[in-house]
Amino acid sequence: MNAAGPGVFMAIHTIIEPFRIKTVEPIRWTTRAEREQLLRAAHYNLFLLPAEDVLIDLLTDSGTGAMSTRQWAAMMEGDESYAGSKSFDRFRESVQGIFGYKHVIPTHQGRAAERILFGVMCKKGDVVPNNTHFDTTRANIEFVGAEAVDLPIGEAREPACVHPFKGNMDVTGLEQLIERVGRQHVPLVMMTITNNSGGGQPASLENMRAVSAVCRRHGIPLYLDACRFAENAYFIKLREPGYESKTPKEIAREIFRLGDGCTMSAKKDGMANIGGFLCTNDDVLAQQEKNLLILTEGYPTYGGLAGRDLEAIAVGIEEALEEDYLRYRIVSTAYLGKHVADQGVPIVQPPGGHAIYLDARAFLPHIPQEQFPGVALAAELYLEGGIRSVEIGTLMFGAAAKMDLVRLAIPRRVYTQSHIDYVVEVILEVWRRREQIRGLKLTYEAPFLRHFTAHLEPA
Ligand code: F0G
Numbered sequence: 001m002n003a004a005g006p007g008v009f010m011a012i013h014t015i016i017e018p019f020r021i022k023t024v025e026p027i028r029w030t031t032r033a034e035r036e037q038l039l040r041a042a043h044y045n046l047f048l049l050p051a052e053d054v055l056i057d058l059l060t061d062s063g064t065g066a067m068s069t070r071q072w073a074a075m076m077e078g079d080e081s082y083a084g085s086k087s088f089d090r091f092r093e094s095v096q097g098i099f100g101y102k103h104v105i106p107t108h109q110g111r112a113a114e115r116i117l118f119g120v121m122c123k124k125g126d127v128v129p130n131n132t133h134f135d136t137t138r139a140n141i142e143f144v145g146a147e148a149v150d151l152p153i154g155e156a157r158e159p160a161c162v163h164p165f166k167g168n169m170d171v172t173g174l175e176q177l178i179e180r181v182g183r184q185h186v187p188l189v190m191m192t193i194t195n196n197s198g199g200g201q202p203a204s205l206e207n208m209r210a211v212s213a214v215c216r217r218h219g220i221p222l223y224l225d226a227c228r229f230a231e232n233a234y235f236i237k238l239r240e241p242g243y244e245s246k247t248p249k250e251i252a253r254e255i256f257r258l259g260d261g262c263t264m265s266a267k268k269d270g271m272a273n274i275g276g277f278l279c280t281n282d283d284v285l286a287q288q289e290k291n292l293l294i295l296t297e298g299y300p301t302y303g304g305l306a307g308r309d310l311e312a313i314a315v316g317i318e319e320a321l322e323e324d325y326l327r328y329r330i331v332s333t334a335y336l337g338k339h340v341a342d343q344g345v346p347i348v349q350p351p352g353g354h355a356i357y358l359d360a361r362a363f364l365p366h367i368p369q370e371q372f373p374g375v376a377l378a379a380e381l382y383l384e385g386g387i388r389s390v391e392i393g394t395l396m397f398g399a400a401a402k403m404d405l406v407r408l409a410i411p412r413r414v415y416t417q418s419h420i421d422y423v424v425e426v427i428l429e430v431w432r433r434r435e436q437i438r439g440l441k442l443t444y445e446a447p448f449l450r451h452f453t454a455h456l457e458p459a
Helices: 032-041 069-075 086-099 110-121 135-143 171-181 205-218 229-239 248-257 283-296 307-319 323-341 373-385 417-432
Strands: 103-107 127-130 147-150 189-192 222-225 261-265 276-280 355-359 390-392 405-409 440-444 455-458
Touching (some): 086 248, 086 276, 103 110, 110 261, 127 171, 171 205, 229 323, 276 283, 323 355
Parallel strands (some): 222 261
Antiparallel strands (some): 355 405, 390 405
16 A cells, blocks of 8 residues: 555555644553543443544544645635625535535534435335445434435445445345335435445445436436445545546546535534535425424525535535545554454455444354443453544444444544554554453443443443
8 A cells, every 4th residue: 555645656554644833732551540530430342432532533533534724714704794705605606516415504413404305205104225224314314204215335344345335336236125115115326425333444436426327217316325425536546447547526526427416414524523514406305404403403595504614514524535635544543453454353345434443243252232232342442552442343333233243433633643553553452452351241231322322331
């Protein structure tokens, strides 16, 4: 893997951040004894830890990125008018320049866009296919009484299987589903790029074109869950024949031309700390969506955001597509994955765009599923090195969980390569003494979404 840019001597392998650091935020060391105490006080659930007691926070890449000087400068130009704000015009132009959709509706984050979209398009008894629904997408579909169906390709279910586009949708499965339930029960098809729940894996343009063709044939609208669209576009440039010399922006535009609209969390590839949007080409739907927006989010020229947030997103979606940035982002995440996998650590292969997923069942085969191997591993990473990650497994999904994964999500432009080297060392140290790690048992669980508040103790 070479991190050097075009024209740079290819023997240079060091990954460097394509930015200088102008403002710093101290992070705090704790002792192992302190972390033991903190972990007990948090009931072995890392969501319950105070963030200031975390050294490297890889809980999520959502809203945790660092903004650029250009974004901060743009924020000072924020027009906070209730209606007709100039910031909204800049936001809409920037979004349309990449996404190309007719209507751009700002929302406070991704799930607000989802709630409005499904609230308008879905009803009880409907079925919404996706390569893999993210939790909030699924929950918002189920909330209106519809069914969320995941249709990833078979390779996506095998953590160790290497495939360039593990985020692809099973196109035959999609055809069969539409056939089985009837077109009238499928109000829309979703496609999540990159596929977060499936390991941050990209979908290919070839696959999206095939999905789009099925949708067009049946007259079903296709919506993209676009949170990590820039990373997906860059993976296409790297891996899909014919796209080597296209810019990520050109590829992104080609992706969005295949759809009829999108939902977006600007907390990811929007490079902002808050915000999102909903896009559609459909005039009638847009009107209904704006009416619902006014009821719960805000007037359509701000949608629950401050004018300055709209400015930050307008600049951020452009910056997310810059090639120097994307090269560093993807190479740095792959570096983390490669350096632990080379020592035998089981991870979801290949490394994703925004995160590395450790396969906790393979990492800790002596811990049975009912003793939460993912939570035990996440707790151990904190204990060893103050790193916060998140379990995606039995605590989150219950006994039906197909995998027990630990996600290490990398905030954008926040940590340096030496931070990443440190994370590698901590994982390898935990790997060396993995046999001593014990399972956990639940002592408290909430009736739903239990992973956020659960209490556990050593089994
Ligand atoms: N879709 C995907 C694929 C996501 O990853 C997320 C959020 C959302 C929708 C919802 O967006 O948070 O702005 O409301 N994912 C975060 C994560 C929370 O940690 O992966 P939101």
